[in-house]
Amino acid sequence: MQIILVFIAFFLLNISSCVRETPYQYPRKIKRMPAEKFFEIKKAKLERFVLPAMRNEGIDMWIVLTREYVVDPLAKDLSADRAVARTALVFINEGNSLKRIAICASYDVDPIQKSGIYDTVISYKKEGLAPHLKKIVEEKNPRKIALNISEDFPIADGLSASTLSYLKNILGEKFASRFVSSENIVMAYRSQLLPEEIEIMREAVKITEEIISKALSNEVIKPGKTTEKDVANYIKKTDA
Incomplete structure (x- = not known):
């Protein structure tokens, strides 16, 4: 009798081990925000938070430079995280409005243009980014030019040393002496x-x-x- 009971127990144990466990019932997922909505929000934030911050700081121009492998922390917010070649994102304080200009290589234009963030997208080829950026800066003659350089806030410290040197060579000492940190602009944009x-x-x-x-x-x-x-x-x- 004991042998039969042991056999039955062994048989039931093997049967139960072959039965599949009930699959997990996964919770609902976070819906991905459509790209159009994402950039609509980013554009609204630039107007609402960046422009007042620039006015408060007396900053006439904010330049964000980014490129592949040296991607600025704000590049995704500004639709330039996929840029391969050097890209300049220029924001100009025009008093009651914020003018937004992107300068990028011809093969980087599409995603930047589709974001709808920029009033103007300038495409460059063999001539490079430098002449376009220099022309904009000279025409506007800004008293203060904000760059993403910061000792205390990594999110506002995306400009590499070599890119800063590149920028100084393009614009010369006259404008290089007007460079200031953009950290207050970045913090106003990101913290609100x-x-x-x-x-x-x-x-x-x-x-x-x-x-x-x-x-x-x-x-x-x-x-x-x-x-x-x-x-x-x-x-x-x-x-x-």
């Missing part, structure tokens, strides 16, 4: 949120709380079986 951004963040926080709660629940964690990697993989799949 539009109502639309606040709503997006609230929704993202709710979904994140759902994901973490589910990831740490008995549905996912099986004592003695689930590893940290399993939990991490679960969380990653919610963002897939």
Whole structure:
């Protein structure tokens, strides 16, 4: 009799091990913001936060320079994170409005133009970026030119030493003596949120709380079986 009971127990154990576990019920995912909406928000923030910051600082022009492998931290916000060649993003304080000009290589034009951020997109070829940027600066003759150089804020410190040297060579000592840090402009832009951004963040926080709660629940964690990697993989799949 004992032998039969042992056999039955062994048989049931093997059957249960062959049954698939109930697949996870993943929480809802954070919806990706359409590119058009993303850049619509960025354009609105430039007008609402950057222009007042430039006026308060007495800054006439803000220049952001970026290129492949030396990408400025703000490049994505300004639609230049995919630029391969050297790209200049120029913001001019015109009192009641902010003029926005992008200077980029001909093969980098499309995504920058499609963002809708810039009033003017200047395409260069063999002549390079330098003559176009020099012309804009000389015509506007800004008293203060803000650059992304900062000792304290990494987000406002995207200008490499070689690019700064390049800029000085283009514009000469006259304008190089007018260079100032853009950190107050960058902080005003990055630290303040539009109502639309606040709503997006609230929704993202709710979904994140759902994901973490589910990831740490008995549905996912099986004592003695689930590893940290399993939990991490679960969380990653919610963002897939």
